[in-house]
Structures are given as C-alpha cells and as structure tokens.
Amino acid sequence: MTDQTTEPTVKAQSPLSEAWDMFRRNHAAMAGLVVLCCIVLGAIFGPYLYPGKPFEMAWAPFSPPGADGFLLGTDYLGRDLLAQIIHGARVTLIIGLSAAIVTVVIGVTIGAMAGFYGGIVEEALMRFTEFFQVLPTLLFSMVIVALFGASLPMITLAIGLVSWTAVARITRAEFLRIRELEYVMASRASGASGRKLMFRVILPNALPPIIVQSALMVGSAILFEAGLSFLGLTDPNVISWGQIIGSNRQYILESSFTVTIPGLAIFITVLAISLVGDGLNDALNPRLRQR
Numbered sequence: 001m002t003d004q005t006t007e008p009t010v011k012a013q014s015p016l017s018e019a020w021d022m023f024r025r026n027h028a029a030m031a032g033l034v035v036l037c038c039i040v041l042g043a044i045f046g047p048y049l050y051p052g053k054p055f056e057m058a059w060a061p062f063s064p065p066g067a068d069g070f071l072l073g074t075d076y077l078g079r080d081l082l083a084q085i086i087h088g089a090r091v092t093l094i095i096g097l098s099a100a101i102v103t104v105v106i107g108v109t110i111g112a113m114a115g116f117y118g119g120i121v122e123e124a125l126m127r128f129t130e131f132f133q134v135l136p137t138l139l140f141s142m143v144i145v146a147l148f149g150a151s152l153p154m155i156t157l158a159i160g161l162v163s164w165t166a167v168a169r170i171t172r173a174e175f176l177r178i179r180e181l182e183y184v185m186a187s188r189a190s191g192a193s194g195r196k197l198m199f200r201v202i203l204p205n206a207l208p209p210i211i212v213q214s215a216l217m218v219g220s221a222i223l224f225e226a227g228l229s230f231l232g233l234t235d236p237n238v239i240s241w242g243q244i245i246g247s248n249r250q251y252i253l254e255s256s257f258t259v260t261i262p263g264l265a266i267f268i269t270v271l272a273i274s275l276v277g278d279g280l281n282d283a284l285n286p287r288l289r290q291r
Contacts, residue, residue: 019283019284020283022282022283023279023280023282023283026278026279026282026283028275028278028279029275029276029278029279029280029282029283030279031275032271032272032273032274032275032276032279033272033275033276033279035268035271035272036269036272036273036276039089039093039268039269039272040093042086042089043086043089043090043092043093044090046086046087046089047086047087047090050082050083050086052080052082052083052086053080053083054079054080054083054084054086054087054088054239055079055239056079056080056083057077057078057079058070058074058078058079058080058083059074059078059080060074060078061074061075061076061077061078062074062075062076062251062254062255062258063078064255064257065081065257065261070082072085072257072261073255073257073258073261075244075247075248075258076247076248076250076251076255076258081244081257081258081261084239084244084262085241085244085261085262085265087239088239088240088241088243088244088262089241089265091152091238091239091240091243092222092225092240092241092242092266092269093222093269095152095155095156095159095221095222095225095240096218096219096221096222096225096273097218097221098156098160099156099159099160099163099217099218099221099224099225100160100214100215100217100218100221101160102156102157102159102160102161102164103159103160103163103164103167103214103217103221104164104167104210104214104217106160106161106164106167106168107164107165107166107167107168107170107171108167108168108171108203108210110125110128110129110164110168110171110172111167111168111169111170111171111172111174111175112171112172112175112198112199112202112203113125113198114126114129114168114172114175115171115172115173115174115175115176115179116175116179116194116197116198116202117194118176122172125168126172129165129168129169132162132164132165133165135162137162137163137224138224138227138228140158140161140162141158141159141161141162141224141228142228142231142233144157144158144161144162145158145228145233146233150228150233150234150235151235152235152238155225155228155233155234155235156221158228159221159224159225160221163217163220163221163224166213166217167210167213167214167217170209170210170213171206171210174202174205174206174209174210175198175202175206178202178205178206179197179202183201184197184201184202187201208284208285209281209284211280211284212277212280212281212284215273215276215277215280216273216274216277218273219269219270219273219274219277222241222242222266222269222270222273223266223270225240225242226241226242226245226263226266227242228242229242229243229245229246230242230245230246230249231246232246234246241262241265241266242262242266244258244259244262245259245262245263245266
C-alpha cells in the first residue's frame with residue numbers, strides 16, 4: 001500500500017471577508033465604529049428614552065451642568081440642553097448623510113462621464129470642476145442659503161453643491177485606470193453599451209475609494225452645517241447641534257458650556273467618522289490586504 005498524504009485545503013476568503021478582517025484588526029477604526037453606532041442608536045432611540053422637549057423653556061437660563069436636575073444645564077432661554085443634544089443628533093446625522101449623498105451623486109456622475117468619454121467631454125467637465133474647486137466653499141454656500149432660504153433641504157443642497165469636486169476627481173481617476181483593463185475591453189468588444197460599461201462594469205470596481213471619500217464627506221458636511229449655523233444661516237425651527245451653537249454664540253464667554261457641549265458632540269462624531277473612513281481606506285486597499 002502506498003501512503004497518500006492529504007494536504008489540508010485552505011478555503012479562500014472573499015474580498016469582502018478579507019476587507020472586514022483587516023478593518024476588524026484596526027483598533028482605532030473599530031473604536032470609531034463603536035462610538036458612531038452608539039451615536040446613531042442615541043439619535044434613533046434617545047428621544048424616546050429622554051422625552052424632554054428641546055424647544056420648551058424648562059428652567060432658568062444658563063443653569064450650569066448638573067444644577068437643578070439638568071445634566072447638561074440650560075441654554076440662554078432656559079431650555080434643556082440634554083434634550084436639545086439628543087433631538088439634534090438625528091437632524092445633524094441626517095444633514096451629514098443627505099449632503100454626502102448629494103455630493104456623491106454629482107461627483108460620481110461628472111467624474112464617470114469625464115473618465116469614460118475623455119476628449120472634449122473630459123476637458124469641459126474638468127474645467128467645470130476646477131471652477132467649483134477654486135470657489136470659496138463657505139462663502140458660496142452662504143450665498144445659496146441667503147438667496148433661497150435657510151431651510152433644512154436648502155442647507156443640505158448647498159453643502160452638496162460646494163463639496164462634490166473631490167469625489168469627481170477620484171471617480172475620474174479610477175475610470176481612466178479601469179477603462180483600459182482587459183475585462184472592460186472584452187465587454188466593449190462584446191457589444192456592451194456605454195451606459196452598461198460605465199455603471200455595471202467600471203463603476204462597481206471603482207467603488208472602494210469612492211466609498212471611503214463618501215464616509216469622510218459625512219463628517220465634512222456636519223462641520224459645514226455647524227459653520228453655517230454659527231453664522232446664523234440655519235433654520236431656527238429645527239434643532240441640530242450646529243443650531244445650538246449658532247443660537248448661543250453670543251454668550252460664548254458668559255456661559256461657554258452652551259457652545260462647548262454641542263461642539264464636543266460634533267467633534268466626537270466627526271472623529272469617529274474619520275476613524276471609520278481611515279479604516280475603510282486600509283481595508284478596501286488590495287495592496288494593504290496582501291501584506
């Protein structure tokens with residue numbers, strides 16, 4: 001009888017499984033993900049667990065944190081600051097996510113067309129992108145909000161309209177790289193239409209850097225909204241963390257906690273999003289996964 005040694009078969013991991021394994025090994029990214037999940041859960045269920053009304057005058061103005069049973073104190077009108085933080089979390093996250101979606105839709109559309117068609121189309125779209133890139137973004141968004149009103153949809157649209165250029169450039173670079181690969185050439189030779197090549201063949205393979213940039217855009221949009229609110233360009237009928245800062249900005253020296261607490265909430269949220277974005281960047285990079 002002949003001895004036959006059987007070698008154990010190693011099951012190949014899918015790219016998604018490999019990406020998750022690498023993301024999980026990044027302790028900073030996992031910490032950011034945990035914090036972000038807690039913030040999202042607080043935004044969803046917080047108003048039910050703490051049913052305080054954010055617009056209701058509950059006590060004397062500028063009560064310090066911990067005084068008279070108010071954990072975070074009260075603002076300049078005597079409104080419960082904790083209730084405002086909890087209720088404002090949902091609006092702040094919605095603004096960040098919605099503005100990021102607007103940014104990605106505009107940026108991917110322009111970047112994909114420029115990278116796929118090339119030539120005069122690419123030249124025209126890139127000059128258009130450069131025009132928006134050199135504009136002062138905060139000033140441009142202020143003009144849009146001042147002209148069309150400081151409603152929540154308009155603020156979201158204004159942030160998206162001034163923030164899409166980075167996504168467009170990343171998408172264009174990926175399309176320029178991928179469109180020359182063999183499987184794209186094979187699809188083109190088989191008679192695939194331009195739309196199919198763009199959105200079914202090239203775009204799925206160009207998604208990793210776009211996903212990373214989209215995650216970071218959520219944090220940028222939150223900061224942008226806070227900046228507009230600090231300048232008074234916000235909807236006074238909607239509570240957001242930026243709106244809390246903006247409404248209390250005149251009392252920043254007298255009662256700094258009314259501005260510091262929502263500022264810390266924004267800082268922690270944006271930091272968590274940035275850590276998750278960095279983790280996604282490492283996990284979705286095939287070169288790093290092969291180390």
